[in-house]
Amino acid sequence: DAKTTQPNSMESNEEEPVHLPCNHSTISGTDYIHWYRQLPSQGPEYVIHGLTSNVNNRMASLAIAEDRKSSTLILHRATLRDAAVYYCILRVRVGETSGSRLTFGEGTQLTVNP
């Protein structure tokens, strides 16, 4: 599977924007970029995904570089509840009939200061 690289940790202040970077230089043309987050003591939670164009939803925005070798998850106004581990994942289909696994790395631990 193509690999992603994220900083181990980042800090932000409450109500400020947060830009979480992800490098995926070996991405292939059909790989989707997904972001999940895991709040303390909870299961991972889907945040957003995209292929080529920038994407927005109620939780965040995803900015994808033109060459697709990197992307940035943007939280427009961080809250204390956004403190979590954020995972950048490339979604590939494993064969024609088998499942598409999520390959989680170590992610970025986001700390939000009050």
Added chain:
Amino acid sequence: EAQVTQNPRYLITVTGKKLTVTCSQNMNHEYMSWYRQDPGLGLRQIYYSMNVEVTDKGDVPEGYKVSRKEKRNFPLILESPSPNQTSLYFCASSFEPGPTYEQYFGPGTRLTVT
């Protein structure tokens, strides 16, 4: 409310005593899977199921069994648990395994095998 439920949430057992962790989803999802999460190793897929009566191995299937007799349920069975299966387990589901669909995760089951 759309959700994935797991039971039990916490379990302490002894080596060799068979156990089952249940997983149920109420979203009529075709695809379900099990992951385990260990420090430094991230989340790794154990088994997945494309539909009723269709299951296949993930990355770390040894020591585990699954079944998919009904669409909503996907139990994880440890026939003879060992201490190296002490971990945090997550069940996940989605409409289909393709890369355009997000996966929904359960709250997790923390298993300790002594």
